[in-house]
Amino acid sequence: MRLHVGCAMWSLKSWQGRFIGSSDRLRSYSGWCDAVEGNTTFYATPALDTVRSWADQTSPDFRFVLKLPREATHVRQLSDVEVLSEFYRVIEPLGDRVHALWIQLPGSFGPGDLPILSRFLRGLPTDFRYAVEVRDPAFFHDPRELSARLAESRAEWVPFDTTAFFRTPPTSDGEREAWLKKPRMPLRTAALTDRPIIRYLGRDDPARTIEGWQRWVPIVAGWLREGRTPTFFVHTPDNADAPELCRRFHDEVRALVPELEPLPVPQALEPEGPATLW
Template sequence: MKLHVGCAMWTHAAWQGSLLPHPLPPRERLRAYASWCNAVEGNTTFYATPSAATAASWAEQTAPDFRFLLKLPKQITHERRLADTDGLLRSFLDVVEPLGPRVHALWVQLPASFGPSDLGTLAAFLHRVPRGLRCTVEVRHPAFFEDPRWERRLEGVLNDVGAEWTSFDTTDLFAAPPSSAAEREAWQKKPRLPRRSRALTEHPVVRYIGRDELGQEQLGRDGAQPTAAGWRHWTGTVADWLREGRSPTVFLHTPDNEQALSLARRFHDGVSSLVPGLEPLPEPVPTGPPTLF
């Protein structure tokens, strides 16, 4: 059994020299990240489509079973709201084609205004995605979480094409008032929605955002860092999915993401303690040259 875990990015200034080697040329940064995690969110593709050469370099730096969750460009999801996007989608897929099986899923993140009245548009779009490409859809309209009728309707649209419903869990982020600048910014930008942990397919996707680690005063009652204390629901859920034969992918976030790499591996360790035989993650590359002592 194998669990895929990752972060929101593969390069972060706070990791350089402490968790990842520094300096690193751009074409080696993903390779170093991939020694820590076996998946990554492709957030950058929302803002700018990479060149085919860049996508090829990503493939060169990762193993064939490394997972990219590629966010569709904002022109497709936010500006055109999935309507009249065949050409844009085809161009995007052509560019990322060098990644091959590493494209675990196309991440269809929709704006909060995309609601029940837009389900027909979503259904039509998903039916136009080439067969063989997996989709995971992230919705933020409250009706899908608060009204069982619309929850069932959305599940029906997704089930019809074998698409997953991305679980974006911010409940622990909003469990206590923000205590850092990054947490205050996250409170302004992240959706405050109920936790949803129902898998529709064999490939569930979880995006979990916790809290920043600020010091001893932020530890939980049992001495656990607040993000790790908050994800216990997910270690149990993911362990159950693995026992059922599912292949989950879990992304760990904090508002400042300074500890996200370490937290992703700690999450994997937590699931491993519940699921004997889970395949281990690779050994991280050393941050500096070896020494004699």
């Protein structure tokens, strides 16, 4: 029984000296969380040696949810599977650490485009699991056809829960920026597969973030009792406390499911060396 929790990145300036050290930042992060969103792969396929370093810095139990390159999803609009051949070659060192490959689709992708998605999913390598995120609200108003097509490929539907964030006006510069950029998505709490993935956006105030995720705690606990392996990603506009919040969510679910093993205790960071002139 596993509940994976993680953030949208494994390195942030405000985490330095608190959650991560000055080197091997992924290794430090993996002491706090056991999953991460791989957003960088959307913009560029990393070098093979870089991916090998990701594997070296994480335990076999750590999980990556890697976003498919935008060349496939946005530029070529799901018309070309072959463009992903280098991406698949490069991520091979991660092995089972690849929990799912994440297909984030633009808001322009609507219900009329579902045959294109079905063809694309059928053409992808079957030794990976896939998770699809859509942004057109029409899918949420009538989810049946998308759910059926995803089920054909054992693909999960990834909801981005922004409902708590948009409940009240922003109160910080970071929240004001997110208010303009983040999608206002309808709430979805159903799982299609044994590996549901939730992306949750809270507020910069940790107490309000915790308050906003309360609906998810019993849902995730129920999935665990059903034998599913959920992954819960915590976002806030500044992400300053995100690793600690991930552990708090895990603890709240574990209070309902005591047989869920706790996350490992983070290792103390090595103190930074004294400043020198050299």
